Amino acid sequence: MAGARAAKPRRKAEERKQEILYDRELLDLPSEMRWREWMMRVEAVIFASSEPVSRETLARVVGKDCSIDLLIDDLVGELRDRPYELVSVAGGWQHRSRPRFAETIRASSAPTRGGVAALSESEAMVLMAVGYYQPITRGELSKIFGKDVSRDTIGGLRGAGFIGSGPRSPTPGAPYTYVTTPYFLSAFGMETLRDLPNIEALEDAGLLSKQGGSVDTDPAIGDDMLED
Known part of the structure; x- marks a missing residue:
């Protein structure tokens, strides 16, 4: 137990040291190059993540006065002609293939990242x-x-x-x-x-009714789900 308590301050010290070593502000770069580097950092983090990336997470890799929203706007603009886009979902941002390429991706049979579980x-x-x-x-x-x-x-x-x-x-x-x-x-x-x-x-449309005590369903929605 004592060893575990001692390990926590060490981890925090290492994290603080890492924060000092990682240059977020990039003050040695001209403003245009600094902005471009921040854009690439943000895109790299989003690309590498398996889930939507929050504003707080992105703020860790850019300068304290950097506008995340403006960076995202510029990234969205740059991806306008690409087959994938940057979307705002679940309180964060994520790269997603554009819907019009869904059939092409299915036809390729290529393995995809983060597939959604199929629901009956x-x-x-x-x-x-x-x-x-x-x-x-x-x-x-x-x-x-x-x-x-x-x-x-x-x-x-x-x-x-x-x-x-x-x-x-x-x-x-x-x-x-x-x-x-x-x-x-x-x-x-x-x-x-x-x-x-x-x-x-x-x-x-009769698809959902809480007050009526029932949902208008066809026989396909039956005893496989509604059972004791």
């Missing part, structure tokens, strides 16, 4: 309900669908990283609630939950 139609419906009504319990989901939503379905969505545990419900027994994760936003190209399609439109 039933899993997608449960995930959609969690997205709109979170925090929500499994019992509340079961009321929406008119039958019990299985623990396996919840476990599968958790295992894929789309949902996680929320606060305990104030209802009797204090069951767990479920909420979507940052990965959910990233996987579906959303910056925040406000980017979800308008729920009223889905309810008008």
Whole structure:
């Protein structure tokens, strides 16, 4: 235990030393070259990351007075004619192939980075309900669908990283609630939950109805998901 406590100050000292050695400000460079170097640093970090990169992370590699937003704007402009783009998702930025090249990428059969787990139609419906009504319990989901939503379905969505545990419900027994994760936003190209399609439109179309106690589904969304 004592060794572990002693290791923490050493790690912090090493981190501080690394911060001193790493030149963020680049004051020895002319302003135009400094800006170009900051742009390349930011792009390198985003390119290397397997998940959206936050503003706080990018701020570690540029000068303290550098505008991350202006850097991103310049990078977006430079990539305008490229088959990939820089997108804002899940509170950060990420490189993504442009949608019009999706068929070409599929035809190549080349392995891709960060593929999204495939969802069955039933899993997608449960995930959609969690997205709109979170925090929500499994019992509340079961009321929406008119039958019990299985623990396996919840476990599968958790295992894929789309949902996680929320606060305990104030209802009797204090069951767990479920909420979507940052990965959910990233996987579906959303910056925040406000980017979800308008729920009223889905309810008008009969696709989702919490008040009615059911979801209008076809037979494909049935006993593989809705079981005890």
